[in-house]
Amino acid sequence: MIKEIKMPDVGTTVESVILIKWLKKEGEQVKRGESICEVQTDKANVEIESIASGVLLKQIVAEDSEISVGTIIAYIGEPGESIPK
Numbered sequence: 621m622i623k624e625i626k627m628p629d630v631g632t633t634v635e636s637v638i639l640i641k642w643l644k645k646e647g648e649q650v651k652r653g654e655s656i657c658e659v660q661t662d663k664a665n666v667e668i669e670s671i672a673s674g675v676l677l678k679q680i681v682a683e684d685s686e687i688s689v690g691t692i693i694a695y696i697g698e699p700g701e702s703i704p705k
Contacts, residue, residue, distance in 0.1 A: 622697035623703065624671040625656070629689045630668075634661045637686045643667070644676045650696055659691065672696045678703045 630637065637659040644656045655667035672691065674696040681693045695703050 622677065622691045622695050622701050623674070625671060625694040625696055626670075627659070627687050627689050627691045627693050628668065630659070630661055630666050631663070636686050637661050637666075637696075638686050639681050639683055640665065640695065641683060642679055646676055648676050650674060650676050668693070670691065671698060675699050677701060704705055 627637065639657055640660050641658045643658060644650055650656060650670045650673065652671065652673045656670050658667050659666055661674050667677070670686060675698065677680050677695045677697050681687050687693065
């Protein structure tokens with residue numbers, strides 16, 4: 621089953637962040653709790669952890685993009701699963 625990975629709330633005053641680096645590539649195996657990307661807030665850089673185990677099927681957000689809390693950043697699932705459009 622495909623899981624949407626959304627940008628979590630990383631601080632009480634943070635409404636948007638910049639995704640500065642993907643730590644996992646599409647097609648790589650990911651474990652729940654493993655860091656998949658790094659974002660920059662107004663105060664610090666923070667690693668974002670996966671909420672599910674599986675394969676990183678698709679990175680939705682490009683590096684150096686500004687995103688809001690709650691935005692879907694990636695899909696994780698089993699190899700060969702279809703990504704929602």
